Amino acid sequence: MSSPTPPTGLAAREVTAMSDDLRRAVEDLWERREAGEVETGEEGALATLDAFLDALEAGEVRAADPVDGAGGSDAGREWQANAWVKRGVLLNFALRSIEAREYGGVVYNDVLPLADTAGYADRGTRNTPDGTVVRRGASIGDDCILMSPCFVNAGARVGDGSLVDSCTTVGSCARVGTDVKLGANTLVGGVLEPVEDAPVVIEDGVTLGAGCRVTSGFVVGEGTVVAENTLLTPRIPVYDLVDETVRFGELPPERRAFTRYVPSSLGDHDLFEDGAYKPAVVATDIEETTVEATEREQMLRESEAGGDEG
Numbered sequence: 458m459s460s461p462t463p464p465t466g467l468a469a470r471e472v473t474a475m476s477d478d479l480r481r482a483v484e485d486l487w488e489r490r491e492a493g494e495v496e497t498g499e500e501g502a503l504a505t506l507d508a509f510l511d512a513l514e515a516g517e518v519r520a521a522d523p524v525d526g527a528g529g530s531d532a533g534r535e536w537q538a539n540a541w542v543k544r545g546v547l548l549n550f551a552l553r554s555i556e557a558r559e560y561g562g563v564v565y566n567d568v569l570p571l572a573d574t575a576g577y578a579d580r581g582t583r584n585t586p587d588g589t590v591v592r593r594g595a596s597i598g599d600d601c602i603l604m605s606p607c608f609v610n611a612g613a614r615v616g617d618g619s620l621v622d623s624c625t626t627v628g629s630c631a632r633v634g635t636d637v638k639l640g641a642n643t644l645v646g647g648v649l650e651p652v653e654d655a656p657v658v659i660e661d662g663v664t665l666g667a668g669c670r671v672t673s674g675f676v677v678g679e680g681t682v683v684a685e686n687t688l689l690t691p692r693i694p695v696y697d698l699v700d701e702t703v704r705f706g707e708l709p710p711e712r713r714a715f716t717r718y719v720p721s722s723l724g725d726h727d728l729f730e731d732g733a734y735k736p737a738v739v740a741t742d743i744e745e746t747t748v749e750a751t752e753r754e755q756m757l758r759e760s761e762a763g764g765d766e767g
Contacts, residue, residue, distance in 0.1 A: 476518050483545040502552050509545045510594040518542050520612050520630035521655050540652040546612040569593045634661035646672035678710035687716050695738045712740040
């Protein structure tokens with residue numbers, strides 16, 4: 458498959474027209490399935506779903522887009538879900554039968570096969586053996602590194618130049634931007650239902666330290682560096698010391714974020730003799746030393762890649 462980099466000009470208009478046709482086909486299939494008019498494994502339905510998965514992998518359709526829909530940087534934008542895309546992913550689970558499949562000498566049972574990764578090398582993308590799993594319908598950009606074991610689910614997008622480190626999961630329909638570093642044992646959660654809810658979005662140039670968890674439609678702004686083991690979810694407040702405000706569900710661009718603990722109202726309970734505390738996220742202005750450290754890490758990663766190939 459060719460590079461998933463979105464086309465421009467006339468090609469972009471042609472893709473848009475095809476996407477509109479595909480959208481109508483998926484929405485019609487959804488309505489017929491809701492009415493009980495489609496059976497599992499129906500040939501025409503599977504043809505539509507195969508075309509849909511091809512479009513996902515090519516980056517022609519995505520589960521979420523900036524509200525303004527403009528090109529260029531995504532920084533600081535609001536995001537909205539493409540509900541029909543999420544319905545298309547759900548239809549693949551609803552209308553396909555479980556089949557026994559084989560990968561690496563191991564038999565597994567699923568409704569979807571794994572993605573065809575044969576063309577990755579032509580686009581500068583590496584996936585290491587023994588546990589790098591990319592499910593059909595996931596979009597992987599150019600010049601990416603996928604370290605085993607990791608898992609990228611159907612509908613997810615990993616942008617050009619991004620690193621998915623070992624033991625990391627990118628959930629269904631999550632959107633990961635370009636030049637993002639997902640540290641080892643990181644979870645980028647998926648959001649399939651409700652279909653109107655935007656998925657997790659990691660904007661361009663973000664670094665998530667090892668063990669981070671990003672869930673429930675949280676948006677991490679461009680260029681932000683998040684410390685290890687930080688939990689980012691709309692239920693946990695973000696104390697933004699730059700704008701001196703408390704945020705929920707988002708980290709602004711160009712922040713350094715980390716976990717601290719603040720007093721909890723549960724501390725008034727008799728069981729908590731010394732008070733109780735709850736987690737919070739603190740966001741400060743990104744420091745030059747932080748930027749330099751991440752740049753050094755990037756240079757080291759590139760030199761290691763060159764050494765592997767030499």
